[in-house]
Amino acid sequence: MTSVRRLSLAANKVHALAPRQQSGALRVAIATQDMECLNAHFGSAKLFAVYDVTADDSTFVEALAFDDISDESGKHRTEGDDCIGARVEALKGCHLLFCLAIGGPSAAKVVSAKIHPIKVPQPESIEDVLLRTRTMLRTAPPPWLRKVLTEAGAAKKKSFEDED
Secondary structure (H helix, E strand, O other): OOOEEEEEOOOOOOOOOOOOOOOOOEEEEEEEOOOOEEOOOOOOOOEEEEEEEOOOOEEEEEEEEEOOOEOOOOOEOOOOOOHHHHHHHHHEOEOEEEEOOOOHHHHHHHHHOOOEEEEOOOOEEHHHHHHHHHHHHHOOOOHHHHHHHHHHOOOOHHHHHHHO
């Protein structure tokens, strides 16, 4: 069985399984091997850095660490174990998932969990990913992001309809 470790910052209190989301923020997960760069495929990421992102700020929420990862060919080390299902379950509550690559079946599970996967063509720093996301939120968000914002309750649908 795949185990998931949630590592979060705490200020004299104990967090629930999934830390509360900042009001009006998008919860963003970034596939990483080192907590510095978006540099991993969905199935081979050792970690997912999770942030709450608004137009003005981003706040670290937690790091999700996984014991069982696949190599980048998609083959898992532990046969018969649903590694992808465990990852998707741990990411529930996130709105966006940034990764270098994600296979079709994994993407379908992610989308079913109401998480929008975003493939990035090459590694980049986590700070650059967060900055680009904040910029998209501040300026005119593309249609796919408007839909995510509306579903997340981070923006009122009417405000986007008024712009069109």
